[in-house]
Amino acid sequence: xxxxxxxxxxxxxxxxxxxxxxxxxxxxxxxxxxxxxxxxxxxxxxxxxxxxxxxxxxxxxxxxxxxxxxxxxxxxxxxxxxxxxxxxxxxxxxxxxxxxxxxxxxxxxxxxxxxxxxxxxxxxxxxxxxxxxxxxxxxxxxxxxxxxxxxxxxxxxxxxxxxxxxxxxxxxxxxxxxxxxxxxxxxxxxxxxxxxxxxxxxxxxxxxxxxxxxxxxxxxxxxxxxxxxxxxxxxxxxxxxxxxxxxxxxxxxxxxxxxxxxxxxxxxxxxxxxxxxxxxxxxxxxxxxxxxxxxxxxxxxxxxxxxxxxxxxxxxxxxxxxxxxxxxxxxxxxxxxxxxxxxxxxxxxxxxxxxxxxxxxxxxxxxxxxxxxxxxxxxxxxxxxxxxxxxxxxxxxxxxxxxxxxxxxxxxxxxxxxxxxxxxxxxxxxxxxxxxxxxxxxxxxxxxxxxxxxxxxxxxxxxxxxxxxxxxxxxxxxxxxxxxxxxxxxxxxxxxxxxxxxxxxxxxxxxxxxxxxxxxx
Amino acid sequence: xxxxxxxxxxxxxxxxxxxxxxxxxxxxxxxxxxxxxxxxxxxxxxxxxxxxxxxxxxxxxxxxxxxxxxxxxxxxxxxxxxxxxxxxxxxxxxxxxxxxxxxxxxxxxxxxxxxxxxxxxxxxxxxxxxxxxxxxxxxxxxxxxxxxxxxxxxxxxxxxxxxxxxxxxxxxxxxxxxxxxxxxxxxxxxxxxxxxxxxxxxxxxxxxxxxxxxxxxxxxxxxxxxxxxxxxxxxxxxxxxxxxxxxxxxxxxxxxxxxxxxxxxxxxxxxxxxxxxxxxxxxxxxxxxxxxxxxxxxxxxxxxxxxxxxxxxxxxxxxxxxxxxxxxxxxxxxxxxxxxxxx
Numbered sequence: 001x002x003x004x005x006x007x008x009x010x011x012x013x014x015x016x017x018x019x020x021x022x023x024x025x026x027x028x029x030x031x032x033x034x035x036x037x038x039x040x041x042x043x044x045x046x047x048x049x050x051x052x053x054x055x056x057x058x059x060x061x062x063x064x065x066x067x068x069x070x071x072x073x074x075x076x077x078x079x080x081x082x083x084x085x086x087x088x089x090x091x092x093x094x095x096x097x098x099x100x101x102x103x104x105x106x107x108x109x110x111x112x113x114x115x116x117x118x119x120x121x122x123x124x125x126x127x128x129x130x131x132x133x134x135x136x137x138x139x140x141x142x143x144x145x146x147x148x149x150x151x152x153x154x155x156x157x158x159x160x161x162x163x164x165x166x167x168x169x170x171x172x173x174x175x176x177x178x179x180x181x182x183x184x185x186x187x188x189x190x191x192x193x194x195x196x197x198x199x200x201x202x203x204x205x206x207x208x209x210x211x212x213x214x215x216x217x218x219x220x221x222x223x224x225x226x227x228x229x230x231x232x233x234x235x236x237x238x239x240x241x242x243x244x245x246x247x248x249x250x251x252x253x254x255x256x257x258x259x260x261x262x263x264x265x266x267x268x269x270x271x272x273x274x275x276x277x278x279x280x281x282x283x284x285x286x287x288x289x290x291x292x293x294x295x296x297x298x299x300x301x302x303x304x305x306x307x308x309x310x311x312x313x314x315x316x317x318x319x320x321x322x323x324x325x326x327x328x329x330x331x332x333x334x335x336x337x338x339x340x341x342x343x344x345x346x347x348x349x350x351x352x353x354x355x356x357x358x359x360x361x362x363x364x365x366x367x368x369x370x371x372x373x374x375x376x377x378x379x380x381x382x383x384x385x386x387x388x389x390x391x392x393x394x395x396x397x398x399x400x401x402x403x404x405x406x407x408x409x410x411x412x413x414x415x416x417x418x419x420x421x422x423x424x425x426x427x428x429x430x431x432x433x434x435x436x437x438x439x440x441x442x443x444x445x446x447x448x449x450x451x452x453x454x455x456x457x458x459x460x461x462x463x464x465x466x467x468x469x470x471x472x473x474x475x476x477x478x479x480x481x482x483x484x485x486x487x488x489x490x491x492x493x494x495x496x497x498x499x500x501x502x503x504x505x506x507x508x509x510x511x512x513x514x515x516x517x518x519x520x521x
Numbered sequence: 522x523x524x525x526x527x528x529x530x531x532x533x534x535x536x537x538x539x540x541x542x543x544x545x546x547x548x549x550x551x552x553x554x555x556x557x558x559x560x561x562x563x564x565x566x567x568x569x570x571x572x573x574x575x576x577x578x579x580x581x582x583x584x585x586x587x588x589x590x591x592x593x594x595x596x597x598x599x600x601x602x603x604x605x606x607x608x609x610x611x612x613x614x615x616x617x618x619x620x621x622x623x624x625x626x627x628x629x630x631x632x633x634x635x636x637x638x639x640x641x642x643x644x645x646x647x648x649x650x651x652x653x654x655x656x657x658x659x660x661x662x663x664x665x666x667x668x669x670x671x672x673x674x675x676x677x678x679x680x681x682x683x684x685x686x687x688x689x690x691x692x693x694x695x696x697x698x699x700x701x702x703x704x705x706x707x708x709x710x711x712x713x714x715x716x717x718x719x720x721x722x723x724x725x726x727x728x729x730x731x732x733x734x735x736x737x738x739x740x741x742x743x744x745x746x747x748x749x750x751x752x753x754x755x756x757x758x759x760x761x762x763x764x765x766x767x768x769x770x771x772x773x774x775x776x777x778x779x780x781x782x783x784x785x786x787x788x789x790x791x792x793x794x795x796x797x798x799x800x801x802x803x804x805x806x807x808x809x810x811x812x813x814x815x816x817x818x819x820x821x822x823x824x825x826x827x828x829x830x831x832x833x834x835x836x837x838x839x840x841x842x843x844x845x846x847x848x849x850x851x852x853x854x855x856x857x858x859x860x861x862x863x864x
Binding site: 317318319338339340343349351356357358359360361362363367370371372374375380383384385386388 | 726727728729731732734735738739741742744745746747860
């Protein structure tokens with residue numbers, strides 16, 4: 001048999017031994033993602049890399065796969081130091097990564113996608129020969145893929161297999177999977193796990209990035225936990241317990257609670273019953289959620305991102321259709337897909353990504369100060385004309401009242417810092433005289449001062465008798481601000497209750513998908 | 522200051538364009554200074570020249586609106602050409618066949634032309650909104666359909682008896698008054714300028730315009746703001762269609778000596794496409810478009826003088842003009858690329 005240069009059949013000691021030492025990563029914008037991480041990977045083992053959002057899991061693996069250069073630190077393969085300039089370098093060393101977002105060309109067949117970018121155009125002529133090699137790879141690894149179907153017609157689980165096959169076809173000995181189960185059905189997860197074990201037996205090594213405790217306990221041989229850019233724990237999986245992992249994941253720091261007036265909450269403002277909302281892939285993202293938010297309370301939803309929080313808020317804000325269930329605001333149902341009606345009824349929405357949803361960067365401050373309020377009669381004159389004098393006054397009031405530092409109301413918002421942009425959005429929303437405030441990641445990426453200021457504003461709103469629904473991937477933020485909390489996992493609430501009744505460890509467990517003993521709901 | 526910046530950039534671009542054009546003339550042993558002097562004198566030397574320059578500018582400021590209003594809503598609407606043909610046909614029809622009293626006749630002919638232009642833009646608009654058909658594809662196809670349809674109508678239904686090379690001329694009651702003896706500039710320029718100002722007002726002074734621009738800047742933010750995106754897109758197409766229709770009318774009932782459409786469409790052809798360049802030079806702004814159209818008019822009218830006063834070959838004149846236009850379009854092209862692909 002002719003040995004293909006990139007595809008070596010797996011026998012005996014195929015794997016590599018990888019060591020990463022003292023890896024630091026500071027992003028160009030100053031964000032510190034990794035603060036000295038050591039990581040090693042043996043031949044033929046599956047390592048679970050566990051952590052919350054922003055813990056640094058993905059960054060670490062992007063460095064290992066050549067996608068990002070480390071700021072400091074070294075990588076050794078079988079004791080030999082290496083430096084990757086790009087993913088191709090890493091692939092040459094046998095390291096490949098499958099990302100959360102697929103990189104397939106939808107109208108191309110699975111085979112074409114696997115071959116794409118492999119050996120230039122000459123390969124298209126030798127597609128049949130290549131097909132044999134792909135066929136052999138699939139047999140060896142036990143992947144089943146219909147090779148001649150355009151990938152856009154394949155279910156997500158199979159698309160992922162194509163993505164994996166694409167990486168393996170390049171002779172990968174170290175396979176890195178970033179949250180591979182997030183879009184899969186339970187059955188597909190089972191299949192993926194079977195396949196991963198088989199790869200391991202063939203001598204390959206696998207890094208499995210996840211936040212799901214049950215999965216990491218099931219599939220891995222060893223678990224490494226990251227928190228805030230540091231390794232907080234490392235343990236062979238047989239010795240690990242969910243409680244221990246959860247504690248490593250979320251830490252045990254006691255969060256100082258923001259001071260607030262101790263008044264009992266009022267009547268329910270928002271009532272959600274058995275809500276089901278579909279995600280972008282057509283699968284249920286919110287799967288039967290019921291809760292209420294009362295006047296004068298902050299209801300916080302904790303959870304790792306991507307567990308249905310975005311879809312939930314979009315449904316509440318009238319931006320996403322409701323599949324089942326109902327949303328009542330002040331006792332009356334909220335019509336679906338009618339954002340302006342939602343605003344009119346008293347919903348203020350601080351959206352999850354201000355650059356994507358919350359503002360238009362090339363509009364000026366005044367124009368952004370009426371974004372989502374452009375229908376309000378105060379800002380209009382007869383005949384649909386904008387009342388510019390009033391808009392300009394309003395914008396300058398916003399700047400003053402919410403401490404937004406900007407060159408002026410006519411300055412393009414692009415020229416403002418992130419913190420000031422967010423204060424503008426928050427100010428615009430809070431001045432809507434709302435009944436209910438939807439605040440999603442309200443302080444993400446902001447400096448300490450802006451963060452503190454915005455949190456204080458939210459508590460002021462609560463004290464003023466507004467209902468606040470806070471969704472944040474930052475557990476500290478949820479614990480610091482909320483009166484009651486829920487933990488969201490895979491589209492469901494694992495627990496709902498006053499913030500005091502949960503220990504941090506319990507919340508960590510639930511964020512990883514485990515229900516602590518005595519907490520079954 | 523913020524508003525003045527695009528203007529300064531454009532002035533800077535003009536000087537670059539003039540310098541590069543001059544450099545292009547040097548190897549052919551022309552004196553750039555003399556040539557530019559002839560160009561300027563030709564375009565603005567006498568009041569007659571100024572009026573001719575403005576006559577050339579009139580349709581261009583309108584077809585520039587079509588493109589600019591599209592870009593403002595995030596569209597790449599290059600259908601001005603076809604919509605302009607249909608406007609011209611509408612104008613011929615209303616101006617030559619409907620017997621109406623003076624005064625009213627001009628107004629009706631103008632409105633019919635705008636309606637024709639708007640209707641022609643409606644199909645690509647609905648295709649975009651209902652089926653997601655990209656407007657570049659549909660408007661290009663509709664340009665061709667309009668071209669052949671207009672020619673067919675001009676030859677078979679609207680031709681002047683005995684003079685098959687052109688349509689029936691507009692009745693005197695439907696003609697815009699000529700502004701000065703011997704000039705081709707008519708009062709239609711006032712309508713054109715008013716239209717540009719009105720579009721400016723709509724874009725920056727109304728909720729509709731705000732929503733339309735928001736859709737162009739950030740469609741997801743527009744959705745969040747409760748904007749009905751399809752409605753905003755529809756209006757962008759319709760305003761553009763009206764502008765292009767008016768541009769077509771301006772060449773029929775607002776431009777002597779023909780007062781009619783040539784069967785080859787020779788007196789209107791390319792005015793729609795030129796509008797794209799005018800819009801880019803005018804920074805996709807309705808008022809900037811007026812200035813840019815005057816510049817284009819000046820290059821067109823003054824270019825002739827460069828030919829016979831400075832003796833510059835006509836091909837070279839066109840090359841130099843093209844260079845100036847390209848350098849002028851660069852700032853806005855760059856801005857559009859940045860908005861779309863670099864965030």
